[in-house]
Amino acid sequence: xIEGGLGEGERPAVLLSGAEGPEGADDKxxxxxxxxxxxxxxxxxxxxxxxxxxxxxVNGRKNPIDQIEAFKDWLGNRxxxxxxxxxxxxxxxxxxxxxxxxxxxACIYFSDVVLLNRREGVSNKWIGDFRAKFEDKFxxxxxxxVKDGRVKNPALVLAPVARRMSHVFDEQEWVVANEDEEDVExxxxxxxxxxxxxxxxxxxxxxxRVHELPHIEDFLPxxx
Numbered sequence: 001x002i003e004g005g006l007g008e009g010e011r012p013a014v015l016l017s018g019a020e021g022p023e024g025a026d027d028k029x030x031x032x033x034x035x036x037x038x039x040x041x042x043x044x045x046x047x048x049x050x051x052x053x054x055x056x057x058v059n060g061r062k063n064p065i066d067q068i069e070a071f072k073d074w075l076g077n078r079x080x081x082x083x084x085x086x087x088x089x090x091x092x093x094x095x096x097x098x099x100x101x102x103x104x105x106a107c108i109y110f111s112d113v114v115l116l117n118r119r120e121g122v123s124n125k126w127i128g129d130f131r132a133k134f135e136d137k138f139x140x141x142x143x144x145x146v147k148d149g150r151v152k153n154p155a156l157v158l159a160p161v162a163r164r165m166s167h168v169f170d171e172q173e174w175v176v177a178n179e180d181e182e183d184v185e186x187x188x189x190x191x192x193x194x195x196x197x198x199x200x201x202x203x204x205x206x207x208x209r210v211h212e213l214p215h216i217e218d219f220l221p222x223x224x
Contacts, residue, residue, distance in 0.1 A: 005154030
């Protein structure tokens with residue numbers, strides 16, 4: 001995708017999670033680097049100074065919401081912006097374990113592009129039904145198929161068009177903080193405002209998230 005989707009003169013770099021071990025395919029990745037987490041769960045990484053495009057790949061075995069929230073905080077102190085969020089769906093895994101739908105649904109909620117991968121042995125009906133669950137809710141993200149490790153139109157996939165449901169990487173929106181309180185009368189000028197919070201970031205008293213996701217690592221083979 002990087003080879004076919006970026007123009008001449010552009011310099012990509014890829015940052016992988018330091019928690020994931022090296023793979024043979026890593027040698028093919030340009031400007032390869034690693035990112036990690038500090039003791040408080042914040043992201044530790046440096047943007048390669050010479051890179052025009054940086055692909056940060058999250059840890060696929062850990063909670064994606066925690067990583068997105070940490071990445072948002074990390075990005076806020078850097079002169080860079082998010083042009084695309086991509087989700088790669090392992091169709092074989094999703095079909096086999098229906099409980100993982102909530103996990104993939106959360107990822108797709110934050111994504112501009114959804115790449116349907118590992119479709120071998122998965123029926124066209126299941127894939128159509130999976131897409132329909134999001135298209136029926138008018139999700140604007142782009143669904144593309146991966147075949148032999150490639151997408152048909154890399155330039156389309158990498159086009160910097162925001163198609164995600166979430167607004168966490170957009171300009172901060174403000175909402176009325178006390179709009180549901182009975183003591184707020186019509187025309188009251190004392191209106192408190194607060195930053196809009198993404199539904200997946202909301203937490204209950206005690207710290208647990210309102211929308212809890214299944215632990216995907218429970219459905220994956222152990223690390224070698």
